[in-house]
Amino acid sequence: MPFPALTHVAVTVSDLEASTRWYARLFDSEPVLDEDETAGGFHHTVFALDGGHLFGLHTHPGGVRDGAFDERRAGLDHVAFACADRAELERWAARLDELGVAHGGVKDAHYGSGVSFRDPDNTALEFFAPPS
Structure with a gap:
């Protein structure tokens, strides 16, 4: 199944x-x-x-008890949004710039490329594209 x-x-x-x-x-x-x-x-x-x-x-x-998000604690590490390719990833990096959202720029690895950023609670988010 x-x-x-x-x-x-x-x-x-x-x-x-x-x-x-x-x-x-x-x-x-x-x-x-x-x-x-x-x-x-x-x-x-x-x-x-x-x-x-x-x-x-x-x-x-009761609200948040343990403070802001921290991927080093057990639980969620990050949420990744799929991009078709590196060109789309670069467009999303530019969109984050337009929105004033800080990010780490496009990072390349053998398994793909990503742009990491954080929401207002520090939750780790990413745009990710497979290797070309």
């Missing part, structure tokens, strides 16, 4: 309003869902990305 594809990624944020604005600029779109689950105090905002993928922003009762 083939393993199913990813359908969505959700990250916990400390300031839902600020993160929603930041991701709306990055994705150049507005959320398709913004709702509270009042029974548990949980809130989620969801963006629809190309290819049928969803990207969610979550808040939880």
Whole structure:
């Protein structure tokens, strides 16, 4: 049986309003869902990305307990968005520059190329292209 594809990624944020604005600029779109689950105090905002993928922003009762994101802790290391090739990757690096989002520039490796950047909670994000 083939393993199913990813359908969505959700990250916990400390300031839902600020993160929603930041991701709306990055994705150049507005959320398709913004709702509270009042029974548990949980809130989620969801963006629809190309290819049928969803990207969610979550808040939880009691807020953030352990500070900003740190990929050195057990759990998520980073989220990578697929680019078809290095040219598309370079266009995304330029788009990050337009948005004023700091990034590490295009880095090449034998397994592909990437541009690393961070969201307002320091969550590690990347645009990634396979090797050419």
